[in-house]
Amino acid sequence: MDHIKLKPKEEIEKSFFHIPFWIAPDKHLFLSRSERFTKLAKLEKSDWKLYLQLLAGLSRVQHGLLADADAVVPELKRNETASMLNVHNTPIPSCFTPMLHALYERIKGELSDHMEQTWQRLLAMPVPDQEALARRLLQHEADVTDQEYSIWVHAVLQVIWTYWAMQLQETDVPSRDERVQCPCCGSDAVASIVLKSGEQENLRYLHCNLCNSRWNALRAKCTFCGNTKDMTLQSVEGVTEGALHGASGETCDVCQGYRKMFSLSKEQHADPVADDLGSLALDMMLGEKGYSRGGANPFLMMEKEVPH
Ligand SMILES: [Zn+2]
Ligand SMILES: [Zn+2]
Structure with a gap:
């Protein structure tokens, strides 16, 4: 007969009443977001529904990129934990450009002519310029000409940072x-x-x-x-x-x-x-x-x- 080890009373109370300060992103987050965008697009009467539909497609592609992130995004090194993620001192990782290309390959069937032209300009930029653009957008230093690239660049950055945040434990992110x-x-x-x-x-x-x-x-x-x-x-x-x-x-x-x-x-x-x-x-x-x-x-x- 197995012996069931009972938890001490304090531990049970602690887990029952525990309010986490921080909750890690769910791995199906982008898929759920895609389904939500689809639902909201169906309810929308105006032309705004087209944008919501596009974002449903974009979130679905983000889900695929996140699922494949193991192979491309560098893992967090332990001991660096949460501070490594800070947008003010984290360089744009070298996986950014390959992921940008992967995003384009998966979303290109859903783009308008105008968006396609934007993408061609974005993909034609030298890698250091793409990374500099990403940095300006992350740090709210973007100028007017950067804005047309914003949703695509942010979509990739979200996948990278979400992948990193998923690797953290609750104890890595102390309350403040x-x-x-x-x-x-x-x-x-x-x-x-x-x-x-x-x-x-x-x-x-x-x-x-x-x-x-x-x-x-x-x-x-x-x-x-x-x-x-x-x-x-x-x-x-x-x-x-x-x-x-x-x-x-x-x-x-x-x-x-x-x-x-x-x-x-x-x-x-x-x-x-x-x-x-x-x-x-x-x-x-x-x-x-x-x-x-x-x-x-x-x-x-x-x-x-x-x-x-
Ligand atoms: Zn964050
Ligand atoms: Zn106030």
Whole structure:
């Protein structure tokens, strides 16, 4: 007869009540995002649906690139862990250009003529210029002429950084007070997500726009200026399905900023990147009320940064 070793009481309580500060990206993340983009495209009435369909295809290709990343992306070396991922001190890895070519090969059937021309210019650049472009885009130093390459370059960078973040353990990413930037890579959060199931019920996590990490942040506290008074959730009324159903803007009357929040109990398949692009009516509503958007989405072309 096997002896079952019981865990000490403290350990059981610790695991039951444990709230992870950091949650690693799921390996099926890009596939789920692709399915979500497809669903949101179906619900969209305007021509914006074409862009959502394109991003569904792009996310599907990202899933394939991530699945093949073992063979091309250098593994993280232990001891370097989270600090190695910081966008401010990590060089663009040499796998960037081959992955850019691989992305093109897999997406080229879905491109418009205009996009095809953009791609030809991008692929014709010397490798050092491609890497310099990637660095400018990562560090928000891009100029106007860089913007047309932005979604393709970001798509590859997301795969590389997500692959790295997936290799980290929870203990590699210690909790800290500063929660505006991603604790792994230093990038901005695209939005927050309120979890619904299991032990993290109702907790709010910010979602990284680059490495797809999630990190815990207090609800009802401004993620820009730290204000905890009079934070308000505002949403578009009368919507029963799709991104706007689960979306609200958390507005702060101290810094006049807002960040979007998506509730998984309302929309269980919400993805912060996809649902952000499916809920632009909320941005318009809050913009008209004088609030400035915070939370960069690399696939959103006309984003504004909250001054802080
Ligand atoms: Zn990150
Ligand atoms: Zn604020």
